[in-house]
Amino acid sequence: xxxxxxxxxxxxxxxxxxxxxxxxxxxxxxxxxxxxxxxxxxxxxxxxxxxxxxxxxxxxxxxxxxxxxxxxxxxxxxxxxxxxxxxxxxxxxxxxxxxxxxxxxxxxxxxxxxxxxxxxxxxxxxxxxxxxxxxxxxxxxxxxxxxxxxxxxxxxxxxxxxxxxxxxxxxxxxxxxxxxxxxxxxxxxxxxxxxxxxxxxxxxxxxxxxxxxxxxxxxxxxxxxxxxxxxxxxxxxxxxxxxxxxxxxxxxxxxxxxxxxxxxxxxxxxxxxxxxxxxxxxxxxxxxxxxxxxxxxxxxxxxxxxxxxxxxxxxxxxxxxxxxxxxxxxxxxxxxxxxxxxxxxxxxxxxxxxxxxxxxxxxxxxxxxxxxxx
Numbered sequence: 001x002x003x004x005x006x007x008x009x010x011x012x013x014x015x016x017x018x019x020x021x022x023x024x025x026x027x028x029x030x031x032x033x034x035x036x037x038x039x040x041x042x043x044x045x046x047x048x049x050x051x052x053x054x055x056x057x058x059x060x061x062x063x064x065x066x067x068x069x070x071x072x073x074x075x076x077x078x079x080x081x082x083x084x085x086x087x088x089x090x091x092x093x094x095x096x097x098x099x100x101x102x103x104x105x106x107x108x109x110x111x112x113x114x115x116x117x118x119x120x121x122x123x124x125x126x127x128x129x130x131x132x133x134x135x136x137x138x139x140x141x142x143x144x145x146x147x148x149x150x151x152x153x154x155x156x157x158x159x160x161x162x163x164x165x166x167x168x169x170x171x172x173x174x175x176x177x178x179x180x181x182x183x184x185x186x187x188x189x190x191x192x193x194x195x196x197x198x199x200x201x202x203x204x205x206x207x208x209x210x211x212x213x214x215x216x217x218x219x220x221x222x223x224x225x226x227x228x229x230x231x232x233x234x235x236x237x238x239x240x241x242x243x244x245x246x247x248x249x250x251x252x253x254x255x256x257x258x259x260x261x262x263x264x265x266x267x268x269x270x271x272x273x274x275x276x277x278x279x280x281x282x283x284x285x286x287x288x289x290x291x292x293x294x295x296x297x298x299x300x301x302x303x304x305x306x307x308x309x310x311x312x313x314x315x316x317x318x319x320x321x322x323x324x325x326x327x328x329x330x331x332x333x334x335x336x337x338x339x340x341x342x343x344x345x346x347x348x349x350x351x352x353x354x355x356x357x358x359x360x361x362x363x364x365x366x367x368x369x370x371x372x373x374x
Contacts, residue, residue: 004077013063013085014075015056024048024080047137052078054111054145058104058152059085062160065103069096081207082148084158089318090222094170101163108149115142157186158214179222186215224317224346233316234309236349237330237339243268246275246297253283253296264327264342267300274337276300279326306331309338313349316341 004016025045032044056076062085063073072088085104091097116122121139123146155165162182169178190212197204242256243266256265257280265278278300305319306329316328320343330339 010060011063013060013073015078016075017078018080020080021052021078043137047140050137050141051144052083054108054141055083055148057111058108058148059083061103061105061107062087062100065100066091069100071096071100079210081210094167097170098164098167101160101167105149105152105160108145108152112142112145112149115139115145154189155182155185156189156211156215157183157218158211159186162186162215176222176226179219183215183219186218187212190215225314229314231313231349232309233307233311233313233330233341234339236313236316236345237309237341238264238345239339241266241340243272243337244278244296245270246295248296250283250294250296250299253278253299257283263344264340265296266327266329266337266340267296268337272336274304274306274329274331276302277304277327277329277340301326304329306335307341308332313341313346317346320346 003019005019007015007017009015025048028044028048029041033041055078059076063076066073066085066087069091071091073085074088076083076085087100091100115138119135119139119142121135121142123143152159153161153164155161157163157166162185165185166175166178166182169181173181190208193204193208193211197206197208241262241264242260244253244256246267246269248267253265256262263280265283266274267276267278269275275297278296282299282301304325304327307316307319309330309332316330319325319328320341326342328341329337330341332338
């Protein structure tokens with residue numbers, strides 16, 4: 001979502017549009033202009049914009065339902081294949097997630113019913129030419145909303161139907177197991193879409209990729225949360241690192257990178273307090289562009305939040321995910337930097353946890369050991 005442009009804020013939720021959506025509008029304009037000139041191009045772009053207004057209303061259905069349960073929505077991002085509302089947290093109570101998941105499709109259903117009633121038309125698979133009249137455009141918009149409703153209710157992550165499936169499974173299974181099943185269904189559906197894309201419509205390949213990655217990301221996020229349960233920040237923080245002063249030059253930072261192979265460098269002031277972090281990617285990118293007069297203060301990421309070593313690891317994980325940050329600082333009672341938590345350190349904890357689980361499972365299956373019945 002880094003290539004997105006903010007459009008404004010509505011009830012505390014920022015609405016953003018991805019740059020690829022602008023490319024979609026350009027493509028629609030070119031295709032329609034080739035068929036009917038500038039008037040057709042204008043009508044085509046207007047229709048796409050109306051569709052995405054309906055999608056924004058759909059996403060705000062999720063936003064209002066989530067707010068009812070105390071879950072905030074920092075932003076909504078419009079993509080060429082729809083919208084994504086980012087929740088601050090995933091409600092683990094099945095009933096809450098079911099309401100939030102179905103709130104968006106409920107809004108889409110209302111929009112479709114109202115448009116069909118106003119235009120006096122019925123659902124049809126035949127494309128209605130919106131160029132003839134406003135009624136024709138609204139009738140086509142009603143049918144598109146009905147299609148979006150049915151598509152969103154497919155029980156596959158990351159669509160609303162997948163979240164509803166997880167909520168329903170959650171009544172009988174644990175949250176993690178329900179997520180794994182729903183994610184597997186989503187990835188299976190992605191393979192089906194990809195196959196149909198190869199033999200029918202190439203656009204389905206793009207949608208299949210989105211569905212597959214969305215399902216995989218959801219499963220990975222829940223797995224991270226499961227590993228983080230019962231652990232503290234001190235279990236996953238990096239304690240051996242080299243810091244850089246605010247006035248360190250680009251050459252100094254590059255030498256430190258080569259010397260330590262460190263991915264994240266804390267940047268501190270004269271008192272040793274953290275002012276930001278400099279990532280390896282930002283450093284390499286600027287080093288390739290040149291500029292020897294640049295100091296690390298110009299390249300670092302500011303506003304790094306801090307946690308204490310004995311806080312739950314889940315707190316640091318949420319800060320990393322919600323803020324898309326390169327690191328979270330760990331400070332002691334005197335506000336001195338004692339460690340860093342990054343996605344790499346949490347990944348190492350996950351790897352260690354997986355190895356320990358495998359060893360425990362292997363030990364339980366060793367031959368010659370029996371368990372007496374109680």
